[in-house]
Amino acid sequence: MSRIKTFIDNEVFLGSQRELLQIIINHTRDKKKKAYYAINADCMLHYWNDEAYRNIINQRENLIYVDGMGVIYAQRFLNIPTAAQRIATTDLFPALMAELNERKSPFKIFLLGGKDDTAEKVRKNFSKKYPNVEIVGAYNGYFDKKEESKKVISHINDLEVDILFVGFGNPLQEKWVDEHFHLIEASTVLTCGGLFDYYSNHVKRAPIAMQKIGFEWLYRLLQEPKRLYKRYLFGNIKYILKVLTLKLVK
Known part of the structure; x- marks a missing residue:
């Protein structure tokens, strides 16, 4: 497994999506309880400013x-x-469903x-x-x-869930999972941000070309400028400045 320290104080998975899928499936099969968290530029801003x-x-x-x-x-x-590839949770989710469906x-x-x-x-x-995949339940994220x-x-827990996807948005979802991890009996917990909005057809994904070069954020900004301009315009500037600072003090 390709994991090594990067600019966070933990190891980061640097392998491919295919490799990560196999890790998730193996850990779930072996009942090795684990939480999986993705990081992007916005997550890194929270990482640098939010101690919890x-x-x-x-x-x-x-x-x-x-x-x-x-x-x-x-x-x-x-x-x-450097990571071998970007593993977007919006790609990881259907890839996992397809793999589990094939394996029944x-x-x-x-x-x-x-x-x-x-x-x-x-x-x-x-x-x-994916008829061979047992998605046993769903619940909205706006409960108290x-x-x-x-x-x-x-x-x-009553449904004997093996894999739990949690989409509350970053960093609320990670904090919620961490706080309740000892109560959750599922072997695998993956936080997934706004994933459900994409696959319920509420939000459209950017064209593949924009995804590959890292401009999916621009497509999202054009869709919801009033809601997202602070995150993507000001946030991206803050992120770039922080990375430049890291380069200077390295």
Whole structure:
């Protein structure tokens, strides 16, 4: 497994999506409980400014992988070990479903996150597309985290879930998983941001060419400029300046 320290204080998975899929499947099969967290430029801004989030990402037992060309460009610029490819969670999810469908895997999957019936729509869509995959439930992400988390987790545990996807947005989702990890009985927990919005047809993905060169953020910005301009315009500038600072003090 290709893992080595990069510009966070933890090892980062640097292999391919195919390799990561195999790791997830093997760990789930062997009941090796693990959380999987993706990092991109926006995540790195939280990492540098949010101590609680930083401590979660730095936990050795968590597997951290690269979902963002901004991180790969920074790795190259800083001349440190670089990820073999960007592993977008929006690509990882259907790839995992396809692999499990082909294997007729017995794993049970639960989708947690999104507004209203967004996750349920994804569950129905993917259950039809991958009939050999057992997506046993879905629940929206706008429940009261303080009052209802234990009830939601109890429901997930009652379904004997093996793989749990959590899409609350970064860093809320990572903090929630970390806080409740001891209660969650699923072997595999993957945070997935706005994944469910894409596969419920609420949000369109950027063309492949824009994804490959790291401009998927621009496509998203053009779709929702009022909501995303701070994150993508100001955030990208802050990220670039931080990377330049790292280069100067290296």
